[in-house]
Amino acid sequence: MQAEIEPLIRSAQEGNLSAFGSIYESLFPKVYRYVAARVGYGPEAEDIAQEVFLKAINSLDKFQFRGPPFISWLFRIAHNLVVDRVRHMKSTFGPMVPLDEALALPDAQNVENQALQALDVEVLRRALGRVSELQRQVVLLRFIAGLSLAETAVAMNRKENTIKALQHSALAALRRVMHPIISEAALR
Amino acid sequence: MSEQNDIDALNTCLELLEKGIAIEVCLARYPEIATKLEPMLRLAMETRRLGETIEIPTDAQRAGIGLITNAWAKRQVKSGGQWWGVFRPLAKSWALAMVVVMILGFGGWTTSTVAADSVPGEALYPVKQAQERFLLVVAFSDRGKADLHAKFAHQRTQEIEKLVDRGKSQAVMDRTAERMANHTRRVVVLMGGELPIPMPVVTDPEELGIRVILDPVSGLITISENKRSRERYKMQKRFLQQFNHFRKMEERISRENHSVRQARMEKSFYRSQEFFHRAILAMKAIEEAEAR
Numbered sequence: 188m189q190a191e192i193e194p195l196i197r198s199a200q201e202g203n204l205s206a207f208g209s210i211y212e213s214l215f216p217k218v219y220r221y222v223a224a225r226v227g228y229g230p231e232a233e234d235i236a237q238e239v240f241l242k243a244i245n246s247l248d249k250f251q252f253r254g255p256p257f258i259s260w261l262f263r264i265a266h267n268l269v270v271d272r273v274r275h276m277k278s279t280f281g282p283m284v285p286l287d288e289a290l291a292l293p294d295a296q297n298v299e300n301q302a303l304q305a306l307d308v309e310v311l312r313r314a315l316g317r318v319s320e321l322q323r324q325v326v327l328l329r330f331i332a333g334l335s336l337a338e339t340a341v342a343m344n345r346k347e348n349t350i351k352a353l354q355h356s357a358l359a360a361l362r363r364v365m366h367p368i369i370s371e372a373a374l375r
Numbered sequence: 376m377s378e379q380n381d382i383d384a385l386n387t388c389l390e391l392l393e394k395g396i397a398i399e400v401c402l403a404r405y406p407e408i409a410t411k412l413e414p415m416l417r418l419a420m421e422t423r424r425l426g427e428t429i430e431i432p433t434d435a436q437r438a439g440i441g442l443i444t445n446a447w448a449k450r451q452v453k454s455g456g457q458w459w460g461v462f463r464p465l466a467k468s469w470a471l472a473m474v475v476v477m478i479l480g481f482g483g484w485t486t487s488t489v490a491a492d493s494v495p496g497e498a499l500y501p502v503k504q505a506q507e508r509f510l511l512v513v514a515f516s517d518r519g520k521a522d523l524h525a526k527f528a529h530q531r532t533q534e535i536e537k538l539v540d541r542g543k544s545q546a547v548m549d550r551t552a553e554r555m556a557n558h559t560r561r562v563v564v565l566m567g568g569e570l571p572i573p574m575p576v577v578t579d580p581e582e583l584g585i586r587v588i589l590d591p592v593s594g595l596i597t598i599s600e601n602k603r604s605r606e607r608y609k610m611q612k613r614f615l616q617q618f619n620h621f622r623k624m625e626e627r628i629s630r631e632n633h634s635v636r637q638a639r640m641e642k643s644f645y646r647s648q649e650f651f652h653r654a655i656l657a658m659k660a661i662e663e664a665e666a667r
Contacts, residue, residue: 204444219429220431233432236435307425331423354386354389358385358415362415
């Protein structure tokens with residue numbers, strides 16, 4: 188990814204707007220999906236996604252190729268904006284429910300399949316609201332935004348081994364919390 | 376297997392899935408933990424699939440282009456303002472240019488005259504840029520700044536022609552065309568227009584305040600002076616001046632015998648002309664908005 192956009196970044200740093208426009212065109216979908224999966228669809232997510240790029244413009248001169256990859260740098264901006272916004276609208280996720288390790292794992296295969304079939308963005312968002320901040324971030328960066336392990340590690344300022352462990356614990360935690368959410372939704 | 380092994384196995388499988396390898400193949404590599412791995416991998420795949428189903432709001436994305444273009448114009452203006460900070464070591468060329476400008480202030484107007492004829496890549500070009508920035512700083516009203524930007528856009532067009540004559544590289548010509556486009560964008564912003572400027576679509580030239588005729592085959596435009604529009608737009612004179620220059624360049628391109636040079640001229644010329652045409656239409660949009 189970095190190699191593909193590096194010439195565009197260099198050109199944008201030299202003042203070429205159309206180069207930055209190309210970066211925006213190619214990365215807006217990833218950023219928007221990351222934001223929407225955290226704060227939900229709608230104008231809020233759109234505003235934040237746009238703001239990420241506006242912030243990037245203001246800091247573009249500070250971006251250095253020796254530092255983190257551009258995409259990781261961009262998602263750090265996105266993460267900070269989302270965290271700020273969520274802080275101001277705590278109700279978005281509802282109260283943070285600590286992961287209850289005692290929650291039963293769905294043991295039967297058909298229950299697991301049902302859960303996967305019922306998984307939609309809203310269920311995922313609610314489930315993400317019940318895992319830890321780091322687990323949530325790793326799921327969003329790895330599976331929603333599609334960053335590589337290395338890019339995720341830089342975006343989260345952690346070592347790759349830590350991210351490996353986090354993605355493992357995050358998927359395990361999601362499995363635990365998703366089942367009750369889906370059952371709850373089915374009862375409504 | 377230890378937990379660390381589970382973690383590594385999961386990551387390896389995720390990387391294989393990303394490469395399009397079937398989940399069964401991944402699981403076959405770790406038969407002893409396949410039952411633990413499978414639900415996690417399926418959940419990861421489903422989460423990824425869900426991510427891809429999140430619809431991108433194309434309207435918001437398009438609106439974002441406008442915001443970005445405006446922010447970019449402000450950034451350029453802001454970085455333009457940084458030449459005041461010549462004492463910062465980062466603006467070496469601007470520092471040099473500033474020194475020359477100061478010398479001009481003490482009577483070195485000859486340098487100024489010579490610099491006016493310089494093109495990008497030449498030693499005196501930073502002097503010319505510094506002069507332009509200075510004029511933009513001292514122009515207080517938006518209209519005044521817009522007028523200057525229109526004038527500078529025209530000068531960039533003239534420079535492209537000179538660059539061809541002086542055998543400069545295509546990259547230098549492209550940068551000059553980009554500068555021309557930036558000046559044009561700023562004209563639009565300062566005149567209260569909205570960016571991005573739409574692609575030119577002329578259905579009925581008579582409806583335009585300025586008579587614009589677009590040849591759909593060549594993509595070339597012709598503009599004739601219109602008294603009403605001349606009264607309405609202070610920019611009109613500048614635009615007409617630029618249009619005349621475009622026409623002159625067009626004739627030159629058609630007369631050019633050297634095919635490589637002709638191709639280079641055409642590339643930069645049409646790029647500049649496209650932005651110019653967009654600016655004309657943006658002015659039309661401003662007029663319509665004001666009329667409402």
